[in-house]
Amino acid sequence: MLMQGQYVRVVSVGDGLYELVFDNRLDDVNTLSQACINEFGDAVMLLRDAEGLRGVVISSDHEDFILGGDASEFDQHARMPNHELIALLEEMKNWLTRLEQLPVPTVAACGGDASGGGFELTLACDYRVMSSDARVRLPHVRRGLIPGWGGTVRLPRVVGLDSAIDWICTGRYVDAREALQTGLANVVVSPSHLREAALDLLRRCADGEFDFQARRQSKQQALPLSKLALTLAVESARGRIARIAGKHNPAAIRALDTLLLQAPLSVEQAMEVEAQHYAELAGSEITPALTSLFRSELQTKQRARAELKRSDFKRVGVLGAGVMGRAIAAQAALSQMRVVMLDAKDQQLVDAMEEISSKLSRLVERKKLDAEERVRILTRIRPALSREEFVDVDLAIEAVIEDPGVKSAALLAVEKYLPEHAILATNTSAIPVGGLARGLKRPEQFCGIHFFNPVSTKPLVEVVRAAKTSDETVRRALGFAKAMGKTPVVVRDCPGFFVNRVLHSYLQGFLFLLRDGVDPYRVDRLMEEYGWSLGPARTLDKLGIDTSLNASRMLAAAYPERLSFPGESALDRLRVLRRLGRKSGLGFYRYVHGAKYKGLPDLNFTAELEDLVVRHQEVSDREIIERMMIPLKIEAARVLEEGNIGSPAEADVALVLGIGYPAFRGGAFFALDREGLGRFVARCQKYKDLGPIYLPGLQLREMASGGRSYREWGQRHEA
Structure with missing residues (x-):
C-alpha cells in the first residue's frame, strides 16, 4: 500500500504497475471535493516518485466512477471573485496535467457513471477502458457553466470537434457503445471484467506494445482543421444548440464559442481561454439558480441510489x-x-x-x-x-x-x-x-x-x-x-400527488385571469417569455381539456376550500364545445394540418368566453405573471408542510422535470428563498381578495415571520 486516504488509495499490483483507486470512505459516491482533490494531488506526486514505476490504472471502488464535483461546494464557487475561482480551477487542472505528464502510460477503468470532473479526469489518461453499462457526460451547461478542468480542450482532441460540440453543449449522457464508436473508449467489456481488462491494457502499454507517447502528443496540438472547416463546424451547430439550450441559458453557446476560440491554440493557451469563460459564466445571474437545481437533482438521485x-x-x-x-x-x-x-x-x-x-x-x-x-x-x-x-x-x-x-x-x-x-x-x-x-x-x-x-x-x-x-x-x-x-x-x-396538484394551482390562476377578461394568448406569451416552454393554454391543450377538467374536479372535491372554481370555467365551456385540445384539433388553439406544433391562435374563440367574464380588469404584465406563479408556490409549500414530499430540493427537481418549471429560475423553493419569504408573503396580500389560492399556508407564514428559509429547512431535516 503506497497510500491510504479518506478518498483515494494507491496500491502496487506488481511489476511496476500501480492502481490509484477512488474510494470515498465517507459516502457511497465518489465526488471531487476539495479534500478529495488534495488527496488526488498527493497520490500523483507519490506515483511520480515511485521506484520502478511502469504504469498507472485509475479505478473506483464504488458503483460509479466519479460523479463530478462536490455539490455542497458549488455555492462557494459561485460567490468567489473571478481571480479566486480561476486559481481554484488551476489547482485541479495542474494535477490533471501532472497526471498526463507521468513518464508512464495511464489507463482509466470507468464503470458506472463518470460525470463532470470525473469524466475530465479520464480525458487526462492515455487510454480508457469502459464497462458496457458505463456512461460519461459533461453536464456543466445545465449549471449555466462550461467544463473548467480541461474538458473543452481535451475532449475535441480525443473524439473530434463534432462529437465534442454535441456532448459539451447538450450535457447529455454518452453510453459505452457511442464512446467506443467515437474513439473515446479503447476497450468495452462486461462490468465483471473491467479491472482485469484495464490492467491487461496497461501491461501491454508498459511492455511497449502500444505507443502511448504518440497519443499524448496528439492531445497537445491544435485541432487539425483549417479555419474555414473549424468555422463551418461550429456555425452549422449554432442554430441547433441554441434551440436546445433556449434563450435563458447562455452556457451552451458560450461553450460553442470556447471550442471555436481554443481549437487553433496550443493546449496551454486553450486552457486559459476555458478558465476565463468559465469564470465569467460563474458570475452570471442565472448560474446560482441552475447550480442550486443541479445540486438538488444530485441529492435527489443520491437519496434514491441509497434505496435501490x-x-x-x-x-x-x-x-x-x-x-x-x-x-x-x-x-x-x-x-x-x-x-x-x-x-x-x-x-x-x-x-x-x-x-x-x-x-x-x-x-x-x-x-x-x-x-x-x-x-x-x-x-x-x-x-x-x-x-x-x-x-x-x-x-x-x-x-x-x-x-x-x-x-x-x-x-x-x-x-x-x-x-x-x-x-x-x-x-x-x-x-x-x-x-x-x-x-x-x-x-x-x-x-x-x-x-x-x-x-x-x-x-x-x-x-x-x-x-x-x-x-x-x-x-x-x-x-x-x-x-x-x-x-x-x-x-x-394524496389527490394529485405533488406535481399535478401544484400544476392545477398554477392553472387555476390562469382560469381566474380569464374570468377577469384577460386574453389567453397574452397570458401564454408572457409565461413563455418568463421561461415556460408552453404557456398555460397550450399546456391545457396538450394535456387534453377533458382530462384536465376531470383532474380539476377531483382536486376540487379533495380541497374544496381552495382548489374549486366558482361557477362555470373556461374548461367547462371548452368541453361543451368539444374543443378538447390537440387530440381534437381544437382547444384554445387551432391545430390544422401543416401548422406549427404549438397550434395557431383562434381569434374568434375568445368571443365564446365573453359571457364567462365576471369583470374586465386592467391587469399589467407583471400582475399576470404574479397571479400565475403565486398559487404554484403557495401550493408547493402546502404539500411540503403536509409532509407529502420529502424536501424543498426534491420539490424543485420535480417541478422542473415534471411540468417544465423554468430551470434557470431554480425551482419554486429556490425562488421563494431568493425573494425572501417575508417579501413573498407581503406580496400575496395584494391578491388576497381573489381567493384562497393566494393565501399562504401556516408554515410559510411562520417561516416568513421568523426570517427563515427553505434551504435552512432542508439542511435541518437532512441532518
Missing part, C-alpha cells in the same frame, strides 16, 4: 397497451428488461408493437440505435392476452384508462397471478393510490409509479407511498425507476 441496491427487475409486466402502457413497455425493454405487455384486445397489442417498432426504427435512422439492438429490444417485449403470463414477473404496473373503477378491477384481477415477491403498481397520474389498494391481498406490496407523458423523454417519476405501502416496496419501486433511467421522487399518497 436490492432492486432487481429481470421481467416486468405492463397491464394495458394504450399510450402509456406501450411507452412504459418500450422504455423497460430499452433498459434491458424483459416485458410482458397485457391487453384484453388483440388489435391494441398489434398497434402497440407496430408503434414501438416504428419509433425504434426512427432511432436507428438517427443513429441513436443500431439495427441489431432494435431487433433485440423488440424481442424483449411479448404481447399477451392472458393474465397467466404474469406468473413470473418481478413487478407489474397497471396503465389502463384513468378511471378508478376500471383500474381497481384490473389490479384485483391481475394480483392473484403474481408471484409472492412481486410488487404491483399503478401508473395513475392523480387518483389516490390508497383507494385503489382496497381489496388487494398484499397492499403492502402496492404503490404508485407515476410516469409522465411522453415516457421516453420525461425524466421524472413519482413513486407514491400509500398508507400500507412497505419500505421495501418503495425501495424496489425506486430501483425500477432508476433502472428505467429516470429521476424518481417519493411522494405520499
Whole structure:
C-alpha cells in the first residue's frame, strides 16, 4: 500500500504497475471535493516518485466512477471573485496535467457513471477502458457553466470537434457503445471484467506494445482543421444548440464559442481561454439558480441510489397497451428488461408493437440505435392476452384508462397471478393510490409509479407511498425507476400527488385571469417569455381539456376550500364545445394540418368566453405573471408542510422535470428563498381578495415571520 486516504488509495499490483483507486470512505459516491482533490494531488506526486514505476490504472471502488464535483461546494464557487475561482480551477487542472505528464502510460477503468470532473479526469489518461453499462457526460451547461478542468480542450482532441460540440453543449449522457464508436473508449467489456481488462491494457502499454507517447502528443496540438472547416463546424451547430439550450441559458453557446476560440491554440493557451469563460459564466445571474437545481437533482438521485441496491427487475409486466402502457413497455425493454405487455384486445397489442417498432426504427435512422439492438429490444417485449403470463414477473404496473373503477378491477384481477415477491403498481397520474389498494391481498406490496407523458423523454417519476405501502416496496419501486433511467421522487399518497396538484394551482390562476377578461394568448406569451416552454393554454391543450377538467374536479372535491372554481370555467365551456385540445384539433388553439406544433391562435374563440367574464380588469404584465406563479408556490409549500414530499430540493427537481418549471429560475423553493419569504408573503396580500389560492399556508407564514428559509429547512431535516 503506497497510500491510504479518506478518498483515494494507491496500491502496487506488481511489476511496476500501480492502481490509484477512488474510494470515498465517507459516502457511497465518489465526488471531487476539495479534500478529495488534495488527496488526488498527493497520490500523483507519490506515483511520480515511485521506484520502478511502469504504469498507472485509475479505478473506483464504488458503483460509479466519479460523479463530478462536490455539490455542497458549488455555492462557494459561485460567490468567489473571478481571480479566486480561476486559481481554484488551476489547482485541479495542474494535477490533471501532472497526471498526463507521468513518464508512464495511464489507463482509466470507468464503470458506472463518470460525470463532470470525473469524466475530465479520464480525458487526462492515455487510454480508457469502459464497462458496457458505463456512461460519461459533461453536464456543466445545465449549471449555466462550461467544463473548467480541461474538458473543452481535451475532449475535441480525443473524439473530434463534432462529437465534442454535441456532448459539451447538450450535457447529455454518452453510453459505452457511442464512446467506443467515437474513439473515446479503447476497450468495452462486461462490468465483471473491467479491472482485469484495464490492467491487461496497461501491461501491454508498459511492455511497449502500444505507443502511448504518440497519443499524448496528439492531445497537445491544435485541432487539425483549417479555419474555414473549424468555422463551418461550429456555425452549422449554432442554430441547433441554441434551440436546445433556449434563450435563458447562455452556457451552451458560450461553450460553442470556447471550442471555436481554443481549437487553433496550443493546449496551454486553450486552457486559459476555458478558465476565463468559465469564470465569467460563474458570475452570471442565472448560474446560482441552475447550480442550486443541479445540486438538488444530485441529492435527489443520491437519496434514491441509497434505496435501490436490492432492486432487481429481470421481467416486468405492463397491464394495458394504450399510450402509456406501450411507452412504459418500450422504455423497460430499452433498459434491458424483459416485458410482458397485457391487453384484453388483440388489435391494441398489434398497434402497440407496430408503434414501438416504428419509433425504434426512427432511432436507428438517427443513429441513436443500431439495427441489431432494435431487433433485440423488440424481442424483449411479448404481447399477451392472458393474465397467466404474469406468473413470473418481478413487478407489474397497471396503465389502463384513468378511471378508478376500471383500474381497481384490473389490479384485483391481475394480483392473484403474481408471484409472492412481486410488487404491483399503478401508473395513475392523480387518483389516490390508497383507494385503489382496497381489496388487494398484499397492499403492502402496492404503490404508485407515476410516469409522465411522453415516457421516453420525461425524466421524472413519482413513486407514491400509500398508507400500507412497505419500505421495501418503495425501495424496489425506486430501483425500477432508476433502472428505467429516470429521476424518481417519493411522494405520499394524496389527490394529485405533488406535481399535478401544484400544476392545477398554477392553472387555476390562469382560469381566474380569464374570468377577469384577460386574453389567453397574452397570458401564454408572457409565461413563455418568463421561461415556460408552453404557456398555460397550450399546456391545457396538450394535456387534453377533458382530462384536465376531470383532474380539476377531483382536486376540487379533495380541497374544496381552495382548489374549486366558482361557477362555470373556461374548461367547462371548452368541453361543451368539444374543443378538447390537440387530440381534437381544437382547444384554445387551432391545430390544422401543416401548422406549427404549438397550434395557431383562434381569434374568434375568445368571443365564446365573453359571457364567462365576471369583470374586465386592467391587469399589467407583471400582475399576470404574479397571479400565475403565486398559487404554484403557495401550493408547493402546502404539500411540503403536509409532509407529502420529502424536501424543498426534491420539490424543485420535480417541478422542473415534471411540468417544465423554468430551470434557470431554480425551482419554486429556490425562488421563494431568493425573494425572501417575508417579501413573498407581503406580496400575496395584494391578491388576497381573489381567493384562497393566494393565501399562504401556516408554515410559510411562520417561516416568513421568523426570517427563515427553505434551504435552512432542508439542511435541518437532512441532518
